[in-house]
Amino acid sequence: MASIKISRESCKGCGLCVRVCPKKILRLSKESNNSGYFAVEIFAPESCTGCASCAVMCPDCVIEVER
């Protein structure tokens, strides 16, 4: 069991976490957050292994990881 918590309002939609996720279960959402960024979302949370690659890559400390 593993999961990530995305703090949507801090996300700048840069897409770097999407790029490094080995399971390819992240994507940018179609709706923007209050800052106007297309924040990231996880679409297959059950496949998350908690490897924390996304969190290590994120320049804005948006993602928390539990494992």
Added chain:
Amino acid sequence: MATVFKKTDMLTEVPFHYCPGCTHGIAHRLVAEVLDEMGCQNNVVGVAPVGCAVFAYNYFNCDMQQASHGRAPAVASAIKRVAPQNIVFAYQGDGDLASIGMAEIVHSASRGDNITVVFINNAIYGMTGGQMAPTTLIGQTSTTCPGGRCAAQNGNPIRVCEMLATLDGPAYIERVSLADVPSIRKAKKALQKAFNCQKEGKGFTLIEMLSSCPTNWKMTPEQALDYTKNEMQQIFPLGVFKEVK
């Protein structure tokens, strides 16, 4: 389940003002995590540069001082001398460190000041709108070399680590990259080494981090990291350039 990753308390709640995908945020987080894990939250002083990281004092949860352009190592050296019980670091861009601040960094390294310098090399002046830096690659475009940097006219990129490693003062000098996850994990180890050297009083330490500036490079964040990895790492090889045992 246990939390395996969350924003460190060594960073404040203030959101970074950096552009989307800018690696300054990664560098800040690594420095903060290392200081936090060393347990020195209450005895750290950082020195912020002039450049995009000028507001670093709002982000690090420790005492901070902002220095004039390029003078961060001189200020850090002074702080370390009057309050040596502190871990002292300077955080500088490549315009700040290798252009206007070249004299300060060379003499700080040469004196073996017991400070740690975090050197963010993004091959450009970010804050002022993307002018050529001493580290700009041959052929790389900027607002002041729109046709690409040309060696005959603009000289060649300066390799700061290699140059400083020729001096007797430095205790540890390493160049790392922030272009992918394994590199970022390595970069953190390099910072740990540097700060530990300082704790042991070994002298001047510098970690150069090959970074990206998607905005002024006019690339997406992803393209920018590819450029860091495929182009910058060719000219600025990664590795340890000085290590005093």
